[in-house]
Amino acid sequence: xxxxxxxxxxxxxxxxxxxxxxxxxxxxxxxxxxxxxxxxxxxxxxxxxxxxxxxxxxxxxxxxxxxxxxxxxxxxxxxxxxxxxxxxxxxxxxxxxxxxxxxxxxxxxxxxxxxxxxxxxxxxxxxxxxxxxxxxxxxxxxxxxxxxxxxxxxxxxxxxxxx
Amino acid sequence: xxxxxxxxxxxxxxxxxxxxxxxxxxxxxxxxxxxxxxxxxxxxxxxxxxxxxxxxxxxxxxxxxxxxxxxxxxxxxxxxxxxxxxxxxxxxxxxxxxxxxxxxxxxxxxxxxxxxxxxxxxxxxxxxxxxxxxxxxxxxxxxxxxxxxxxxxxxxxxxxxxxxxxxxxxxxxxxxxxxxxxxxxxxxxxxx
Numbered sequence: 001x002x003x004x005x006x007x008x009x010x011x012x013x014x015x016x017x018x019x020x021x022x023x024x025x026x027x028x029x030x031x032x033x034x035x036x037x038x039x040x041x042x043x044x045x046x047x048x049x050x051x052x053x054x055x056x057x058x059x060x061x062x063x064x065x066x067x068x069x070x071x072x073x074x075x076x077x078x079x080x081x082x083x084x085x086x087x088x089x090x091x092x093x094x095x096x097x098x099x100x101x102x103x104x105x106x107x108x109x110x111x112x113x114x115x116x117x118x119x120x121x122x123x124x125x126x127x128x129x130x131x132x133x134x135x136x137x138x139x140x141x142x143x144x145x146x147x148x149x150x151x152x153x154x155x156x157x158x159x160x161x162x163x
Numbered sequence: 164x165x166x167x168x169x170x171x172x173x174x175x176x177x178x179x180x181x182x183x184x185x186x187x188x189x190x191x192x193x194x195x196x197x198x199x200x201x202x203x204x205x206x207x208x209x210x211x212x213x214x215x216x217x218x219x220x221x222x223x224x225x226x227x228x229x230x231x232x233x234x235x236x237x238x239x240x241x242x243x244x245x246x247x248x249x250x251x252x253x254x255x256x257x258x259x260x261x262x263x264x265x266x267x268x269x270x271x272x273x274x275x276x277x278x279x280x281x282x283x284x285x286x287x288x289x290x291x292x293x294x295x296x297x298x299x300x301x302x303x304x305x306x307x308x309x310x311x312x313x314x315x316x317x318x319x320x321x322x323x324x325x326x327x328x329x330x331x332x333x334x335x336x337x338x339x340x341x342x343x344x345x346x347x348x349x350x351x352x353x354x355x
Contacts, residue, residue: 017174021173021180028184031191055197057196060196122200124196129294130295132291132294133297134291136294150203151202151203152198153201155197155198157197
């Protein structure tokens, strides 16, 4: 005869959560490896244009970023017509100081690299797609004048289908 | 009697690492740096003579993007989707037409004698051109050159350009040079 257990509750076995933290840690390391930290807080809003013939920049430490786009939040340092802001490193720059500040920026960026890396230093232009070329041209002229010849037009990737 | 060490409660460990994980997810960006790399011409040398005068008219493809983002190639209005074919035809000149660039036979390592085009694409933009259009034009021109390089690479080495090693790539680069020269921008608003 089968024995009936009456009034005796069957206990659900506890799930072992000891390995949970290991799994999460693995996730954590995975993300740390594939992502890169944002260095500067963006003060301009930019949506890069899309292109198909893109190359990846190899070394992040050899890239200096110049952002041009619509100012984000409260920001007095805009270029006329008050809709464009240029950001170098952490700060936006005033229009009257544009040329001088870009020159100083190129100088400090070059200065902080070793002699061998100076030639490989790339200036990445992260420009909003609606920006007029005049701002880009000014910066390009300044880069050229200061012998910073490797540049990169930052773009997103466009899929081949909708061309 | 040896006293048993109490076990450390590791239940909260997962929570802590979760917190770290979310922190990293928020502060980092996945998108890697990518874009169209370009090399600017070296700073102007005051003593250098004007090279432009030496270039024959048939060897120049004038690409102009005006203030309205309209594209004009050698005085003819084109759609952006037609630019690539136009540039390819210009750089390749398959039928050796008299109005398209001349070629010069050059000896290139790994390839041998190759008729290298003397064509130069001259790109002019207006100060009011949008950056998006400018990048589109750069992209199409780059695509034209890449497709020509692929063609040469496949016919000589049986592989696409990207799959070649550095030495062979250099040879293909010599066979199909990327000659894009950027003219000083024009300013329509000031010209009025």
